[in-house]
């Protein structure tokens with residue numbers, strides 16, 4: 001589905017605001033990263049101003065940390081609170097089995113750690129994120145330690161990927177963990193995301209992938225006809 005940016009932003013905002021309504025007093029929350037997660041963070045800030053009291057929130061990136069601090073969300077860490085009640089984040093692609101491709105913003109490692117520490121992971125998105133197959137619109141991002149990135153590129157190519165070290169605004173992109181992101185496109189398609197994820201993880205030097213397999217508890221899509229909850 002194509003939509004004007006402002007329309008798409010309204011849908012992201014609606015999904016983010018709906019997710020903020022799911023936060024209850026005393027909860028420990030994980031904060032995602034990206035434009036849709038930003039709408040959630042802002043809506044959560046407003047709910048806190050209106051009297052909601054949470055036990056704390058763990059951001060999945062430095063950017064989300066800064067926005068959350070700005071809107072008055074009490075921040076904590078996974079070291080202080082290793083188990084969270086709820087994680088809310090966006091995604092780049094969502095397939096019919098609610099498998100996700102994430103990491104266009106480069107925060108995939110912390111996002112996956114925070115998501116896996118939460119009892120429930122709710123994804124917020126607009127309809128453009130729904131795909132029939134992962135890899136349709138976005139490359140699979142793979143976070144890699146800078147030392148020995150060339151052998152990792154060769155191993156990724158052997159898996160059928162066209163693999164490129166991410167560059168942003170003319171410079172090599174460095175993640176919040178001081179690593180590189182290698183964007184992998186699979187021209188032959190991704191028939192089994194779970195097996196691809198497992199094979200990429202076998203490569204020494206790989207920190208994490210942007211494939212989030214069977215991690216999402218629910219997806220909230222904001223769209224032209226209001227909100228859609230999956231399942």
Ligand SMILES: O=C(CO)[C@H](O)[C@H](O)COP(=O)(O)O
Nearest residue numbers: 034035036090102103105107
């Ligand atoms: O995975 C992510 C960042 O690493 C984001 O969740 C994903 O890129 C979606 O971003 P947006 O909400 O801006 O479309």
